Structure formats: structure tokens, C-alpha cells
Amino acid sequence: MVIARPAVQAMPAYRPGRNPADLARELGIDRAVKLASNEVPFPPLPAVLEALAATAGETHRYPDNGAVVLTAALAERYGVDPAQVVPGGGAVLLCQQLAQSFNDPGTAIAFAWRSFEMYPLLAQVAGARSLRVPLVPSSPGGSPDTHDLDGLAAVVDDDTRLVFVCNPNNPTGTAVRRPELERFLDRVPETVLVVLDEAYREFVTDPDVPDGVELMRGRPNVAVLRTMSKAWGLAGLRVGYLLAEDPAVADAVRRTHVPFSLATLAQAAAVAALRSEEEVRGRVAAVVAERDRLTAALRGRGLEVPDSQANFVWLPLGEATAAVAAALEGRGVITRPFAGEGLRVTVGTPEEDDLFLAALDEVTSGASGTTGDDVRTGAPVG
Template sequence: MVDARPAVQALPAYRPGRNPADLARELGVARAVKLASNEVSFPPLPAVVQALAAAAAETHRYPDNGAVVLTAALAERYGVDPAQVVPGCGAVMLCQQLAQAFNDPGSSIAFAWRSFEMYPLLAQVAGARAIAVPLVSGRQGGPADTHDLEALAAAVDGTTRLVFVCNPNNPTGTAVRRVELERFLDAVPAQTLVVLDEAYREFVTDPDVPDGIELMRGRPNVAVLRTFSKAWGLAGLRVGYLVAEDPAVADAVRRTHVPFSVSVLAQAAAVAALASEDEVRRRVAAVVAERDRLTAALRERGFDVADSQANFVWLPTGDRTAELAAALEARGVITRPFAGDGIRITVGAPDEDDVLLAALDAVALERSAAATPGG
């Protein structure tokens, strides 16, 4: 028998969000809603649909391995050299490439926790030590939901090759601000690469939360990750990108990519999406407005919801997490629970969020009845 490496055998299986059509059939209801994967509820951009139709005629050919057109478009957008830009098969693949490029067994990767669930798995696969620094409360009396950058900087040691700062943080939606982030970047040793993971950057409305690409400039040990999966609506095509201040960092990541992993369709769609930025901004504004409505409605129901800077909200439900998520699913609402911590809920279309709120009300009513003597 051929055995996989112990580190690989120990990896938990990835569990994607349930298919809402499957859940609806299981429950015998007309509709279930999925608020688990932080997708936008809008259909693909019209320009993307047109680009995909045109590109489909080329799918018998391999894609451009260097994604030259997309790389040039991103470089122009951010005012950097194309040598600083690396497209990839989603930002998560670029995270893996970063670990492959910079971590040897015995090195370490540092990150806040709870944060993006791939970070500890990257360390495990690379044979690196995971340095998980607990979150702290972002507001007086609130739950632990925000990066402790001072503790994260103190945790970095001579073995630390990578530090991930997820900003806004997934799954809590909170974000660290300019002064604290600049102080942190100045404190990290020059030989440690800080990766600002900004998958949700487009949804940030707090003016004190800085653009990571602007903070990156002049700091050769800083790189920024972004994705087309969220605000740009290309989750099904898998395309993200890294921008590094030091072209040598980008070159190292480029060397670890799987050849042709950014498909013909993904490249064409991403270029078309970039050319549709005005429409994307309108869609983002609609998501933000709905985020505000959903946040207010959840607070009215007694949930301690922090101001989110992403396209999801976080319910710090602690030990009640699994029970509440199961109760919502039984009512046709799919969320993303993190056992013992909380539930991440994607900001959906208004009618989808209304289904969620009605389900929460039904759960509360049932609990109230159960708690009433004779109920």
C-alpha cells in the first residue's frame, strides 16, 4: 500500500457550501437560499458574458501561460510594472504558491486566528510551523474579532518566512486601520514576507482602512493578494492575482504555478470585468447598502454584529453555533458555521436576506415557546 505523507493524511476534507437546490428537494420546499460562500447575487457582467462567448471558440487551444493581456491590464490599473503582477487560479492557489515558494520544513507561517481557514493548512502541507495569534475585541466589550497586530509582530521570529494579514478579515469582516497596519509593517523583519490578503477590498467603506497596494509601495517585503471571485462576480472561473513590490517575490511565486492554470475563459472574463468597473462599483454599492440593512436587522434581533467591511456579516454565536446553523438549514437557509466561534452570513439579495431574517425569527419563536412553562 502506498501511503500519502502524514501531513496530507491529516488534512481535513474541504467542505463547500451545500447546493440550495439539493436542500430544497430534501426539505420539500420550493426554495432554499445559500448565504455561505460570499458570492455576489448579481448575474455575470454583460461584457463578461460576451467575452466568454468569444473565448469559447479558442478553448481547443492552451491558454496563454503568462496571462500577458490580463497581467498588463492589472499592471496598468495599479501603476506597477507587469513583472510585479502574478495572476493565478484564484487567490487561494496563490496562497499555496507563496508557501511553496518561501517555506521549507522548519520555517513558519504566522497569521491571526480565526482567519482564512487555508492558512494553517498551507503550513501543514509545507511542513512549516503555524503561528496562530488569537484575535482580540475590536470594540469595548465586544467579542474577539479583530487582528492583534502588536501580538502578531511579536510572534514573528527568525523562522517566519510568511505572514498573512487578512484585511478585511474572513470570517469576521473586521479590518485593521492605517496607523496600526503601517506600524506593523515597519516592525516586521525585512526577511519576512507580509502578504496583505485583500479578497474583499472592494467592499471597504471605512476611509481609515488603507489600500494595501498603496502601503506596499516602497516596502519590498510586502505583497497584496486580490481576487475576481467576489466583487467582480467570477467565482466560477477561478482567477486571482498577486501584486508584489519586489519583482523577485513575484518571480518566485510565478515559478511555482501550475502551467496553464488560468484558463482561456478566466483570462478573457477578467479582462472584460476590469473594463466594466463602473458597473462593478454600482453593484458593490448595492451590496454595501444591503449589508447595512442586514446588520441593523440582526442587531434588532439581539445579535452582537460588528461593522463589516466585506460582503458578509459575522454572528459571534459561540457554543450555540452548530445548533443555530442547523436550525437555519432546516428552514432552507445555508450559512457558514465555524464550530464554537460563530456563523458567517453572506450578504445576499434583499429577498434572500428576508428569508434569513424570517428563519431567525422562527427559531427565536420556537425557543421562546420551548422556554415557556407548559409550552
């Protein structure tokens, strides 16, 4: 009998958000709303559709393994050398490449928790230890929702090879500011690679939250990870990229690249999207405005909602989380629960968000045994 590695057998399966069409059929309703995966609510950019149509006739050939055109476009956009750029089939794949490139079994990866759920799984597959540092409240008396950078620096030991700082943090949406982040980077040993995971950077409006690319410059042990799945609307095509101050870091990650994993269509779409930056900025502005409206509406209902710098909001519901998420789903609204902790809700269109708010009002009115006080305090439900 063939047996997988114990670390792999122990891994929980990744659970994507439910398909809204399936839920609608199950509930017998015309439409369900998915606010679970942090996608933007806009169709593909016109330039992207044109690039896909123009490139479709080339899909009988392997893609450019080096993604030369995309690499050059990214290098020009960020003012770096192409040798510092590593495109990949989504930011998650690049996270995996980072672990493969720098972690031997027995070494360690440090990160805040809760943060991006793939970090501990990457460590598990690599045979590395997970150094998890609990979040702290971003406001006095609030729920834990932001990085404890002093605590993160303190856990880094001689075996640590990677530190992930998700900024803004997924799933809480909070972001650490320049002074704290600069102090943290100055404390981390130069032998440890700090990866600033900025999947939601385009949605940041707080001027005190620094651009990781700026902080990277002059720091050879810092790299920046970004994605085109969110603001750029390419979630279905899987395009991410890494920028490294030290070209040797980029070279190491490039060596663990799965050949031809960045598809021809994905490369063409990414280049076209980069050329549509002004249109993307307009879409981001609309998401940010709706984020502010949704946050105000939730706070007006007496709910604790931290300031989000991403395209989602976080409701720290504690033990009520799973029940609230299930009740919302029963009303055709799919959100992302983190059992015992909180609910992550993607910013959708105004119509979608109004449907969510209406469903939430039904849930908190006690229609399913849940009271408004239960939700506001995170008390167990049912």
C-alpha cells in the first residue's frame, strides 16, 4: 500500500467558497451572492478580453517559460531590474516556491496568526516549524486583529528562514504602519528573508501604510509579494509576482518554478491589465467607497468592524461565527467564516452588499435563534 507523508496526510483540505449557482439551486432561489473570495465585482477589463482573444490561437504552443514580456512590464512599472522580478502562477504558488527555496526540514517560518491560511500549510509541507504570533487589538479594548511586530521579531530564532508579513492582513483587513514596520525590518537578522505579502496593496488608502517596494529598497533580505487576482481582476487566470531587492533571492525562487506554469493567456492578460492602470484605479476607488459605506452600515448596527485597508471587512464574531455564516448562507449570501474567530465579508456591488445587510438583519433579529446581542458580543448561538 502506498502511503503519503504523515505531514501531507495531516493537512486539512483547502475549502474554497461555495459556488453561488449551486447554492441558488439548492435553496430554490433565483440568485445567491458570493462575498467569500475577495474577488472584485467587475467583469474583465476590455483590454484583457482583447488580449485573450488575440492570444487564443497560440495555445497549441507552450507558454514563454521566462514570461519575458510580463517580467519587463513589471520591472518598468516598479523601477527595478528584470532580474529582481519573478512572475508566477498566482501568489500562493510563489509562497510555495519561497518555502521550497529557503526552508529545509527542521527550519522555521514565522507569521502572525490569524493571517493568510496557507502559511502554516506551506510550513507543514516543507517540514518546517510554524512560529505563530497571535494578533493584537488595533484599537483599545478591541478584538485581536493586527500584527504584533515586536512579538514577531522576538520569535525569530537561528532556524528561521522566512517571515511573512501580510499587509493588509488577510482576513482582518488591518494594516501596520511605516514606523512599526521599519523598526521590525531593522530588527530581523539579515539571514532571514522577510516577505511583505501585499495582495491587497491597491486598496490601501491610509497614507501611513507604506508601499513595501519602497521599504524593500536597500534591504537585501526583503521581498514583496503581490497578485493580479484582486484589484486587477485576473483571479481566474492566476498571476502573481515577487519583487526582491537581492537578485539572488529572485534567482532562488525562479529555480523552483514549475516549468510552463504561467499560461500564455495569463501572461497576455496580465500585460494588458498593466496597460489599463487608470481604469483599474477607477475600479479600486469604487470598491473603497463601497467598503466605507459597508463599514459604516455595520458599525451603525452596533457591530465591531476594524478599519479595513483591503477589499473586505472583518466581523470578529467569536463563537457566533459559524452559526451566523450558516444562517446567511441559508438566505443566499455566501461569506467566509473562520470558526470561533470571525467572518470575512468581501466588498461587493452596492446591491450585493445591501442583500448581505438585509440577510444579516434577519439573522440578528432572532429569526434563527440568533439575537443581535449574540452577534455583537460573539456569544455562542443556538
